[in-house]
Amino acid sequence: MKPTRPNANAKRWIAILGCESGIARACAHRWAREGWNLHLASRNKEEASRTAADLALRYGIQAKAWAFDAVDYPTHAGFWKKCAPAPTGVLAAFGTLGDHDRALRDGGAARFILDANFTGAVSILTAVADDFGARKKKRASEPFFIAAISSVAGERGRRSNYLYGSAKAGLTAFLSGLRSRLQPAGIPVLTVIPGFVRTDMTAGVALPPLVTAEPDEVARAIVRSVKKRADVVWVRPVWRLIFLVLRHLPESIFKRLSF
Amino acid sequence: MRNKPIAPWGRFPTCEGVETFPETPRAAAFPAGRFLVRGLARSYGDACVQRRVLSSRKWKRLLAFDQKKGLLTCEAGLSLAEILEYAVPQGWFLPVTPGTKWVSLGGAIASDVHGKNHHAAGSFSRHVAEIELLLPSGEVLRTSPKRRPEVFAATCGGMGLTGVIRSATLKLEKIETAYLSQSVYRAENLAELMALIEARGGEPFTVAWLDVNASGKSMGRGHLITGHWASARELEKAGIPREKWLSVHRPPKFKLPWTLPNFVASLANAVGWKWASWVYHRLPRKYASPSLVHYDPFFYPLDFIDDWNRAYGENGFLQWQCVLPREKSAEGVRLILETCQKAGLHSFVTVLKLFGKGNGYPLSFPMEGYILCLDFNRTERLFPVLDRLDEIVVARGGRIYLAKDARMSARTFAKGYPGLPAFRKIKKALDPEGRLASLQAERLGLVTRRGP
16 A cells, blocks of 8 residues: 555645545545645644544655635635645645525625635635745746636536536636646646535435546546646546536526526 | 435345435534444344434544554544455454454444454454544543443444444554464264364364254264464465465455345255255365465455345345353254254354353343354244244343344343343433434334434
């Protein structure tokens, strides 16, 4: 289980923000297996440190746990500065489906959905991009990267979850802009579109098995796409087809669809 | 969320329900009202069945490992197989292991499982240094043999009813190699077999396979298998290459893709097994001359087929395992075998073993004496016979194993487990509303039928 030596990543660190999600954990295992050291950041630091202990024991890497709250913007810059040894890669895996019906009645809940999925990512990833941009100039050979998990829900607003959907649409647009900004510096930005995934977030939701991925399948796609310096990855290509159709439906028809 | 059938390993009884798989053991993931936590669902009966089930399958983190003392702390959903994958290459093994490695750590504690070394090493809980319990109230409680010992005692063998086992610290055993030196002995009747077991009690691992179909003078004939960990020198002598000395088990070779139809299973029951055991008994073997065997076939002979329970057909099967006090074992085992034969029941896999002293924990199964384990296809005529076997056992001061039970009466249970009142007291203190319960706990009167 220990990484095969020599380990090219022995001195490299990746930061995983929202490390307690099923997808984030699966990514952590895959990166740790490749010998990367990990900063694991979560709202729940105790859980993060349990995950850190596990990864360190299994793969003989270094892993550090951090308290990180995506919606607490003022702390973001400070968190990123503290996060040492300085990471060269970051995965933003935080987000929440929220309770759409409650959010329609309760402005606070609606705002939380937007912040946890979108504004929080804007805040931290901007700090990360500034830092990576500056460091890349000095260490051009380092494989810097930024990856974030968006959603098919962001492709078009649907009646049943358009708050979550609009936040993810914002995130997808933000990442696309960030990618363009960091392009001259040679830092890839990856947008991950997982489709349905069987995780805690979708527990209690009946998911169609044919288009539902396991967390590890998403992780495999993420790790591979980071290596390939890809721009956007649709974990299950069938989703791309589905949304090709859905995106081109005229609004006059789409608005009548009740899903 | 749609209901799905919730089944135990023996595929009986089942109920319609919902099983959820949270990433971490936390109170926020608890279903409302009554629920049960289960891991790999290897209990044979309703001990792992409930309408709302919280699965521990994703709770697989290793939390600490003390290389010097062999103390491993990990989350309760980790399977024994996964613990071995981590520990064996570093020269450590489970101090006690049941006959399958596909059970979770939490399940092993909750059933206080035993292995082939019970006479020497006791049951699983003897090697548990600490347990972290998550109570239905959300409170976290650490317990060990010294810290809140009454909670520890009730949790080991407590069938998951005292709280959700989040993590535990296990004291592993140092091994030089992953191989055992195995000897096989043949006995022509029960008296001979028991004498052999007593005589070979010095071996760390012993287990006997019994031919239930033999009657008359040969009644109770069978094989005794003994073993001890092989040293590096023995492996070197045998020419086993060094890189294999601490090799880990491999994944199962076969998988039964479907459940066999009932008629195939009952046909096997009617004719096949009777002759199979006869042939097995006469197989030419190198008796008494030790051979080197990897731990996987030695401890887990059935693990090479995934889902072997499907071979018993749609109706499923029942295991029945009892322990009898030592002085009443010979007569009791004979009576049980006679009763089965008169009723025309053939057990497929029959195991006889001598236990060492029990630990006195309220619901822990082991006590000093012989255990007998039988398994049968589920048929309607089976149930009255098993009731008669229960009577034989409790009349002699024995008891039935909860992890395998699917049908015993509350009376049989109460008679077999004198620690029951103590257990009820702890259960009341830790889970006053009776939220944690299996269908078995409801059947045996450990909680009220209608949950909160």
